Structure formats: C-alpha cells, structure tokens
Amino acid sequence: MAKTIKEINEKIKEGKAVVVTAEEIIDLVKEKGVKKAAQEVDVVTTGTFGPMCSSAAYINIGHSKPRIKLGGGRAYLNDVPAYTGLAAVDILIGANALPDDDPRNRIYPGEFNYGGGHVIEGLVAGKDIRLVATAYGTDCYPRKKLETWINIKGLNEAVLFNPRNAYQNYNVAVNLSDKTIYTYMGVLKPELGNANYCSAGQLSPLLNDPYYKTIGIGTKIFLGGGIGFVAWQGTQHDPTVLRSEKGVPRRGGGTLAVIGDLKQMAPRWLVGASMLGYGCTLTVGIGVPIPILSEEILKYATVTDDEILAAVIDYANAYPNMKPDIITEVSYAQLKSGRIVVRGNEVPTASLSSYPRAVEIAKILKEWIASGKFQLTEPVAPLPGVESGVTFKPLKERPIED
Amino acid sequence: MTVAKRIVLHFPRRLVDRPIICRLIKDYNLEFNILKAVVTPQEEGVMVMELSGEQDNYDKGIEFLTGNGVRIQALGQDVIRNEERCTHCGACLTICPTLAFEVDPTTRKVNFNEERCVACGLCIKACPPRAMEVHF
Numbered sequence: 001m002a003k004t005i006k007e008i009n010e011k012i013k014e015g016k017a018v019v020v021t022a023e024e025i026i027d028l029v030k031e032k033g034v035k036k037a038a039q040e041v042d043v044v045t046t047g048t049f050g051p052m053c054s055s056a057a058y059i060n061i062g063h064s065k066p067r068i069k070l071g072g073g074r075a076y077l078n079d080v081p082a083y084t085g086l087a088a089v090d091i092l093i094g095a096n097a098l099p100d101d102d103p104r105n106r107i108y109p110g111e112f113n114y115g116g117g118h119v120i121e122g123l124v125a126g127k128d129i130r131l132v133a134t135a136y137g138t139d140c141y142p143r144k145k146l147e148t149w150i151n152i153k154g155l156n157e158a159v160l161f162n163p164r165n166a167y168q169n170y171n172v173a174v175n176l177s178d179k180t181i182y183t184y185m186g187v188l189k190p191e192l193g194n195a196n197y198c199s200a201g202q203l204s205p206l207l208n209d210p211y212y213k214t215i216g217i218g219t220k221i222f223l224g225g226g227i228g229f230v231a232w233q234g235t236q237h238d239p240t241v242l243r244s245e246k247g248v249p250r251r252g253g254g255t256l257a258v259i260g261d262l263k264q265m266a267p268r269w270l271v272g273a274s275m276l277g278y279g280c281t282l283t284v285g286i287g288v289p290i291p292i293l294s295e296e297i298l299k300y301a302t303v304t305d306d307e308i309l310a311a312v313i314d315y316a317n318a319y320p321n322m323k324p325d326i327i328t329e330v331s332y333a334q335l336k337s338g339r340i341v342v343r344g345n346e347v348p349t350a351s352l353s354s355y356p357r358a359v360e361i362a363k364i365l366k367e368w369i370a371s372g373k374f375q376l377t378e379p380v381a382p383l384p385g386v387e388s389g390v391t392f393k394p395l396k397e398r399p400i401e402d
Numbered sequence: 403m404t405v406a407k408r409i410v411l412h413f414p415r416r417l418v419d420r421p422i423i424c425r426l427i428k429d430y431n432l433e434f435n436i437l438k439a440v441v442t443p444q445e446e447g448v449m450v451m452e453l454s455g456e457q458d459n460y461d462k463g464i465e466f467l468t469g470n471g472v473r474i475q476a477l478g479q480d481v482i483r484n485e486e487r488c489t490h491c492g493a494c495l496t497i498c499p500t501l502a503f504e505v506d507p508t509t510r511k512v513n514f515n516e517e518r519c520v521a522c523g524l525c526i527k528a529c530p531p532r533a534m535e536v537h538f
Contacts, residue, residue: 049489051530111527186493187528194496271489273530283489283531338495338505350495352530355510357489 002294008042009375017042019369021362022203022290022301029302038295043369043376046205047222047287047361050198050353051273053184054164054235055282057120057262058092060156061131064148068133069141075133077119077150084133088141093119095282105277109182115280118272120160123152124224125267158262160224160270164234166286168206168241168253169310172197172330172349174342177316182277186352188315195312195340195347200358201305201332205288206254208301210247211386212239214290216379221258222287222365225269227374228260230288233383238392247300250309250329252392254383258286269361285357287365291376305332312342322394406454408437408477408520413447417471423449430463431455437520450477450521480521480537483514487533497528 011017018041020028025044029037069088076082079099083092097116104110122129133146152158173185174195181188186196201207209215219230234255241253269285292298311326318325330340335349368374384390413422418441427434432455441447453460467474490511494503502518503525505511525534 050491109527113532186530187497189496196493196496271487271531274527274532275530276527281530283491336510348496350497351492354489354491357491359510 003042003291004293005291005376005378008291011042012369012372012375015370015372017369019043019045019366021359021366022046022208023359023362025298026202026302026304029298034295034299034302038292038298041292041298043366044208044290044292044298044301045287045362045365045369046200046203046208046290047285047358047365048166048200048204048353049269049285049357049361050200050283051184051275051281052162052165052284053096053281055095055117055120055160055162055284056092057123057158057160058086058090059123059158061089061091061150062154062156063089064143064146066143067141068135068143068146069138070133070135070146073133073135075131077129077131078114078122079130079132080114080116080119095120096279098280109277110279111276112274112278112280115272115274117280117282120262120282121267121270121272123158124262124265124270126152152263159259160228160262160265161231161257161259162284163257164236164255165258165284166205166234166256166288167199168204168210168255169249169308170198170252171319172310172312172335172340173315173319174312174327174347175316176314176327181316182275183315184275184278184281185315186350187276192342192345192347195335195342195349196352197310197332197335197349198352199310199332200353200355201308201336202303203355203358203362205286206256207248207303207308209288209290209297210243210249210253210300210303212254212383213297213300214293214379215256215288216382218377218380219288220374220377221289222285222361222368223258223260223265224262224285225266226260226262226264228258229377230256230379230383231259232257236392237384237390239383239385239388240391244307244309246303246307248303248308251311256286256383283354285361287361289365289369289374289376305336308332310335312340403457404455405457405460406452407460408450408452410475410477410480410521411449411451411467412473412475413441413449414471415444415446418443418445418447422467422470422472426463426466430459430466432459432463438522450480477519477521481516481519481523481525482535482537484533484535487531488512489531489533491530493528493530494525494534497524499524
C-alpha cells in the first residue's frame with residue numbers, strides 16, 4: 001500500500017490529509033495496529049527546541065553612499081563581532097560570538113549575558129540593532145567608517161543558516177569530580193549531583209526517521225517559526241554510530257544543516273541563551289514532517305522514549321580529554337522520570353531541551369499541513385546513511401616544525 | 403497561635419550599624435533563621451529571613467521594624483519568573499536547593515513554586531534564557 005509524496009500532497013491540497021504528531025502516533029498505532037495506521041495516516045510531525053550552538057545568520061545590509069567594503073574590515077552588531085570575510089556588505093553573525101570586552105571566564109564562571117544568539121533573537125524580534133564597522137577603503141569603496149542602526153525590515157536578505165542542528169541523539173552529562181563544573185550541558189554539581197540531557201526523545205526529528213529514509217537534502221521544515229529547508233547533512237553527521245536493534249542511534253548520530261528566511265521567523269522559536277561559564281548560544285525550534293510512505297517508515301516513527309538510549313558521560317574528565325569512557329546507558333523514559341541510577345546512586349535529571357515547546361512545534365506543523373498551507377517536498381538528494389561509511393573523526397594533530 | 407513567615411527586610415543606610423535584629427528577637431521573643439544577608443556599611447542592607455513566634459509578638463515585631471524605617475516585603479515577590487522568556491526546558495530543576503521547580507508530568511511544563519523559594523539566587527544565572535529575575 002505504498003503512498004507517494006505526490007499523492008500525500010494532493011490530499012494536503014484538498015484538506016484531506018491525516019496528520020498526527022510523533023507523540024500521538026504512538027497510541028494510535030497501539031490502538032489500530034501498524035497496517036491500518038499506515039493506511040490512514042499520511043504525515044507524522046516531529047519537533048525539537050534546544051540550544052544549538054552551530055547556528056548563524058547572514059545578512060546583506062545594502063550599500064551606503066559612498067560605498068564601504070566591509071569584507072576584510074571589521075563589523076559589530078550591538079558590540080558583538082560579525083564575520084566580514086565575505087563580500088562588501090554581506091556579514092555573518094554566529095550564535096557563539098561575544099563582545100570584545102566581555103570578561104569571558106576571567107571572572108569565573110562567566111555569565112555570557114549577551115552574544116551572537118541574542119543578536120539573532122533581537123533581529124528576528126524586529127529590534128533596531130547598532131552596526132559599527134570599519135574598513136580599509138579602496139578606489140571603488142572609499143568609505144572607512146560606518147555607524148548606523150539597522151533593522152531586519154530594511155535588510156535585503158536575512159537568512160538563518162545553521163551548519164549543525166537537530167542532533168539525532170545526545171549525551172547525558174554528569175560530573176564525577178569533587179567540584180562544580182560549568183559546561184554547555186549546564187551547571188553540573190560534583191559527585192554525580194545531577195544529570196543533564198538534551199533531546200526531545202520520541203518527538204525528535206531524526207529519532208523518528210533513524211535511517212534518513214524520508215528526511216534528505218531539500219526537505220521543507222518548520223524552522224524558527226517560519227519555513228526552512230534541510231540544506232545538507234550537518235557537521236559531525238555520524239550515520240555509522242552504534243545503534244539499537246531497531247536502528248535507533250545510541251550515541252549522537254546524524255545531524256542537519258538547515259537554512260531559511262529569517263524575516264519570516266519569530267523570537268519565540270529563536271531564543272538567545274547564556275550557558276554559565278561556557279558562552280552564548282541560540283535555542284532553535286525545528287519541526288520536520290515525515291511522510292508515511294510505507295509501514296516500515298511508520299514503524300520507525302512510533303519510537304518511544306523507553307526505546308531510545310543515551311550515553312552517560314563524565315564532563316569533568318572523559319569529555320574534555322576525549323576519552324571514550326561511558327559510565328552507563330539510560331533511556332529517555334528513565335531520564336524523564338526525574339531520576340536515573342548511575343553507579344548505584346540516584347541522580348536527579350534535568351533537560352536543556354524544552355519538551356513542551358517541541359510538542360508545540362509538532363502541533364503547529366501538523367496544523368500547517370492539515371490546513372493545506374504546507375506541502376511536503378521530495379528530497380533532492382539523500383543524507384549520507386549507514387552505507388556511506390561516513391564517520392565522525394577526531395582531529396589528528398600534526399606538529400608544525402620550523 | 404504561632405506564625406512563621408519568610409520576609410525580605412530592607413534597611414536604610416542609617417540603620418545598617420544598629421542592632422535591629424538583636425532587639426527584635428529579644429524584645430518580642432521571636433525566632434529567626436537568616437537565609438541571606440547583604441549588609442554593607444554606608445549602603446542599604448537587605449536581609450532575607452524566616453521569622454516565627456506567637457502571632458501577637460510577630461505583629462508587634464513587624465511594627466517595631468517598620469517603625470524604625472525597615473521596609474518589609476513578602477519573600478514570594480522577590481524571585482519571579484519572566485513567563486515570556488521561560489521556555490520550560492527544565493535546566494533549573496536540579497539547581498534549586500529547595501526544589502521550588504517541578505515538572506508537570508502531563509504537560510512537562512516547569513512549575514515554579516514560589517512558597518518553596520528562599521531567594522538564594524542560584525537559578526538566576528543557571529537559566530539559559532535568563533528567565534528568572536530577582537527583585538529586591
């Protein structure tokens with residue numbers, strides 16, 4: 001009874017497509033069975049909302065009179081440095097960028113109250129942003145200084161382009177040392193004082209399509225409250241990762257590079273975040289639709305929290321020193337119960353990824369599709385899968401000798 | 403009848419070097435537990451405490467404090483959650499020493515139980531979107 005994306009799109013156009021979220025599909029399949037559910041359901045929507053450091057926006061500010069070439073110069077947005085290695089008036093702001101005068105961790109742990117992620121949130125919110133730039137001046141671009149307010153409405157283009165988002169699965173971070181540590185996985189209290197995780201689990205996009213059978217390059221998605229696309233596999237994409245019998249990655253696994261028009265997005269779904277002692281980042285909302293083309297694809301989309309395992313890793317020693325040691329494995333059902341057992345100790349858990357917001361994203365995407373305003377796309381190329389042999393390699397250092 | 407309340411005391415600069423709390427405890431037979439104190443000479447002082455005793459004595463003690471120019475606030479008002487910024491991720495859950503944050507098992511939203519909050523401030527900087535705010 002295989003369906004095609006074209007057939008599903010016809011149903012979407014007519015307002016007849018049956019769309020459910022990755023949470024709702026679990027009970028529906030329990031009730032009706034895989035065969036019947038696969039006939040009835042056309043699309044399963046997923047969602048995730050968590051801090052995703054590899055995120056950035058590039059903007060084109062338009063040409064000043066006389067012209068200035070920011071390329072090779074310096075540019076700041078609300079005192080946060082933007083990348084100027086592109087053409088005259090294209091600049092890129094990365095989520096982790098910090099003002100030059102931010103004390104960082106000189107006053108430990110650094111607070112990191114404002115950085116690139118916050119600039120992106122401000123842009124999306126329609127706030128005026130202060131651009132201060134200097135250039136070296138050329139015959140065709142004579143100007144050397146520029147100080148002006150800019151607003152997203154006046155920019156030629158404002159594009160969110162995130163090289164690595166939507167990690168398929170992620171580590172659970174703990175601290176085995178005797179002092180508090182401050183990490184990108186949050187504040188970790190000494191001697192297994194807490195355990196932090198960061199995934200929407202059963203609702204997360206790539207956990208519902210573990211072998212990338214439907215999600216590929218060109219897949220249209222919910223991105224930051226607007227419409228975006230999968231641009232490429234994300235950096236550190238690792239399809240050959242250790243998997244469960246059902247194919248669910250038990251470590252990081254796949255990632256997505258995503259792109260979309262920042263002008264359509266909303267600050268509710270792109271939130272600047274500060275990780276104490278670590279830095280600034282951007283919390284990104286992503287939702288991916290999964291077309292139910294076969295019973296097999298549906299089966300993957302019914303994954304539940306108790307079937308998804310994650311590795312518990314010591315962020316005081318093993319993680320910083322690139323040691324492969326894993327303390328234990330726990331399921332997302334255990335993590336969400338509020339307590340896990342590590343080395344015989346009960347450890348309280350907390351999430352950095354917002355499950356309520358992930359649910360909201362899956363529901364919004366469901367509504368978009370059910371109302372006919374969001375059609376599915378056929379991927380133009382697949383993401384590298386298990387057969388590609390692609391792995392996530394460490395850096396092999398080669399000493400530079402004079 | 404006995405009462406126990408968590409309150410925030412604001413001492414004006416002129417009172418900072420006077421033994422106000424000592425007199426409060428001795429003269430009105432009250433018990434206290436200081437949860438937090440920021441008292442710097444020549445500046446305003448702020449003290450967060452739990453004050454308990456007989457209702458009658460408690461009321462007279464509070465009258466003594468306000469009569470001397472100490473401004474009093476109920477503690478619940480002091481750490482607030484900016485609902486617009488909170489994303490309900492849950493990073494605060496294991497940071498709070500008094501377990502003032504709880505996850506609703508159905509919606510998985512994070513509830514902030516102000517009555518349990520002792521205004522220690524640990525959640526303020528541990529909150530990634532900076533949704534927790536202290537207002538003294």
